[in-house]
Amino acid sequence: MPPLTKTLLTRRTLVSIAAIAFLVHARALGAGLVFDDRGAILENPVVQGDLDLGALFGTDFWGRPPGEGPGTWRPLVVLSFWLDKHLFGDSFHVTNVLMHAGTTVLFALALARRTGRERLAIVAALAFGVLGIGTEAVAGVVGRADVMAAGLGFLSWLLWSEREGEPVEPRRMAGAALAFAGALASKESAIVLPLLFLLADVLLAPAGKPVRIAWKRYVPLLGAGAAVLGLRALFFGSLLGVTRDVQANPLVGEGFAVRLWTSLRLFGMALQRIVAPVNLSADYSYAAILPDRSPFALGVLLGAVALGAVVAAAIVLRRKEPVLSLAAVTLLVPWLVMSQVVFALPTIFAERLLYLPAAGLAIAIGRLGEWALERRAGAMPPAGGKKKGKGAAAAAAAEVAPIPADRWRMAALVVGPLLVGNAVLTWGREAAWRSERTLFAAAIETTPSSARAWNNYGTALLNERQAADAIGPLERAITILPTWSEPHAQLGVALLEAGRPVAAEEHFRKAVQLDPELAKAVFNLSVYLARQQRYAEAAEVLRPFVAKFPGRAREAALLRQIEADLASGGGKR
Incomplete structure (x- = not known):
C-alpha cells in the first residue's frame, strides 16, 4: 500500500x-487451558509431539x-x-491476546482503505x-x-481493496489470495x-453511478479457496464434512423447517449477545437449546x-x-455459516463464533463516532463516503483537519x-476463564439445563479432589441426558x-454400554477391573477398543500390562 502523505x-x-485491545484483554493472560483447550492442545499428539507435517495435514x-x-x-x-x-x-x-490486537489493527487498516474514512476506521477498531x-x-x-480467520480475512480485504483510479497490482492480488487461503x-x-x-x-459504490464489479479480481480468491479445499480433500479425505452428535447439537437429524425456526431464535440470541454481552456461557449443548418445532x-x-430489522437496514x-x-x-454474511440452516454444525451455538460478526457492530459504532467527530455539528458525509469539497485533496484535508474540542467532548x-x-464487561468475563471450575460454575448459572456444563463442573471438582462435591453435578448431567456416556x-x-x-x-459399565468407543469410559472401567485383579474382564473390555483404535497409546499400553498379568497367572478366578 503506497504511503499516505x-x-x-x-x-x-x-x-x-x-x-x-491488548490491555482490555490482559486478564486472559492468567486464564488456564480449560474446556476445549485440553483436547486441542494438552491431549493433541500433533501439538505435543515433534513437528510432523503429515500428521498436521492428515488429522x-x-x-x-x-x-x-x-x-x-x-x-x-x-x-x-x-x-x-x-x-x-x-x-x-x-499469543491469543497479541493476535487479537493485531487483528484489530488490520481491521482499522482494511476499513480505512475500503471506505477512505479514517475516523470511522479508528473508532470502529477501538470498538472491535x-x-x-x-x-x-x-x-x-x-x-x-x-x-x-478474522485477522487473515481483514488482511486479505486490505490487500484486495483498490483505491479509486489505482491499477490492479498482481502482487497485492496474490497477497490477498494467500491471506484468504490462510483464513480458510x-x-x-x-x-x-x-x-x-x-x-x-456493491454497497460502497459511488452514489448515482452504475455498480460495476471487476469479476476477474475475484479469480485469485476463488482459486485460493479451491486450493485449500483441495488440500483438505487430499490429506483429510473430505471437502467440508464434519461429525455431529445430538449431545453437542440437538438439531442433528432434524428437517429443514425445524432448523429454520431454531436458526431464527439463534440469530436473536446472537444479536443480543453481541450488543449486550452479559450472562455469557462457555457451553450451549444439550439441553441448553432445544429445537424449535413451531x-x-x-x-x-x-x-x-x-x-x-438487520436485513431491512442493509437494504434501506x-x-x-x-x-x-x-x-x-x-453481521449477516458470517452468520450464514453458523445459522444451522445450510447444514448442521458440530455445535448448536457458541459465542466464540460471533467474533467476526461482531465487526458489524463495531462498524456501526465507528459511524456513530465519525458523526460525533465531524467538524460541524450535525455534519454527515454524503452517500458513498465522499465528502463535499474540491476533489480528493479537499476530502483528504477535511479528514485530517484538527478536531475542535467540542467535537471530542461529543x-x-x-x-x-x-x-x-x-x-x-470484557475484564469481568475473563475472570471466569481462570480455571475449569470457575468457567463452569459460571456456565451452570447461565445455562443450567446444559448437561455438559454440569458434567464439566463436576469433573473440575473431581480433578480438584472434591469427589463428594462432584457427585451431585455429575448426577445432574445424567438426569438431563441419560444416554450420554461421559458423565x-x-x-x-x-x-x-x-x-x-x-x-x-x-x-463404569453403563458408560461403556452407552459408548464402547469412548476412550475415557473404556479406560476407567478397565483400570477399575484391573485394580481388583479381574484381568480377564478388563482385557475383554479393552481388546475391541484397541483393535479399532490402535493409535490410542494409553489404552494399548494398559492392555499390554493386563495381558502380561494374565500370562503370569495373576488375577481373580
Whole structure:
C-alpha cells in the first residue's frame, strides 16, 4: 500500500489501538487451558509431539484421524499451537491476546482503505478491540481459530481493496489470495469472505453511478479457496464434512423447517449477545437449546423480527448511509455459516463464533463516532463516503483537519460509554476463564439445563479432589441426558473415591454400554477391573477398543500390562 502523505492512521495511532485491545484483554493472560483447550492442545499428539507435517495435514483440529473426531480441519491454527508449545514456552494465551490486537489493527487498516474514512476506521477498531463478546474467542485458546480467520480475512480485504483510479497490482492480488487461503485453513467459516468483499463493493459504490464489479479480481480468491479445499480433500479425505452428535447439537437429524425456526431464535440470541454481552456461557449443548418445532414460539418470532430489522437496514440504508448498510452485511454474511440452516454444525451455538460478526457492530459504532467527530455539528458525509469539497485533496484535508474540542467532548459522550461498558464487561468475563471450575460454575448459572456444563463442573471438582462435591453435578448431567456416556464414566470415578465401589462399577459399565468407543469410559472401567485383579474382564473390555483404535497409546499400553498379568497367572478366578 503506497504511503499516505496525510493520514490519521499513523504508527502511533495503530500502536495505541493495538495497546488498548491488548490491555482490555490482559486478564486472559492468567486464564488456564480449560474446556476445549485440553483436547486441542494438552491431549493433541500433533501439538505435543515433534513437528510432523503429515500428521498436521492428515488429522483434525484435535489431532484425530478422519472418522475419529469432529472433522474440523484447521492446520494453520494447530501449527500455531505447536509453535507456542515448542518454541515460545507455552505462550498460548499471550499469543491469543497479541493476535487479537493485531487483528484489530488490520481491521482499522482494511476499513480505512475500503471506505477512505479514517475516523470511522479508528473508532470502529477501538470498538472491535474491546467488545465484550470477543472474550470467548480471546480467553479460550481454541478461539484462536476465529481470531486468525478474522485477522487473515481483514488482511486479505486490505490487500484486495483498490483505491479509486489505482491499477490492479498482481502482487497485492496474490497477497490477498494467500491471506484468504490462510483464513480458510484457520477456520472453515472463512469461506464466506469473498461474498462479504463483493457486497462491500456493491454497497460502497459511488452514489448515482452504475455498480460495476471487476469479476476477474475475484479469480485469485476463488482459486485460493479451491486450493485449500483441495488440500483438505487430499490429506483429510473430505471437502467440508464434519461429525455431529445430538449431545453437542440437538438439531442433528432434524428437517429443514425445524432448523429454520431454531436458526431464527439463534440469530436473536446472537444479536443480543453481541450488543449486550452479559450472562455469557462457555457451553450451549444439550439441553441448553432445544429445537424449535413451531414458527410461532416467542424466541422464534423475536429472532425473525431481529433478522428482518438487520436485513431491512442493509437494504434501506444502502443510499443514505452505506457504511451502516455495510455494518449490517458484516453481521449477516458470517452468520450464514453458523445459522444451522445450510447444514448442521458440530455445535448448536457458541459465542466464540460471533467474533467476526461482531465487526458489524463495531462498524456501526465507528459511524456513530465519525458523526460525533465531524467538524460541524450535525455534519454527515454524503452517500458513498465522499465528502463535499474540491476533489480528493479537499476530502483528504477535511479528514485530517484538527478536531475542535467540542467535537471530542461529543464523541466521548456518545461513544465513550459504549467502549468503557464493553471494556468493563470484557475484564469481568475473563475472570471466569481462570480455571475449569470457575468457567463452569459460571456456565451452570447461565445455562443450567446444559448437561455438559454440569458434567464439566463436576469433573473440575473431581480433578480438584472434591469427589463428594462432584457427585451431585455429575448426577445432574445424567438426569438431563441419560444416554450420554461421559458423565457416567466420571461419576464412577467420583463414587469410587467417595468409597462406593459397587455404585461406581455400575456407572463404569453403563458408560461403556452407552459408548464402547469412548476412550475415557473404556479406560476407567478397565483400570477399575484391573485394580481388583479381574484381568480377564478388563482385557475383554479393552481388546475391541484397541483393535479399532490402535493409535490410542494409553489404552494399548494398559492392555499390554493386563495381558502380561494374565500370562503370569495373576488375577481373580
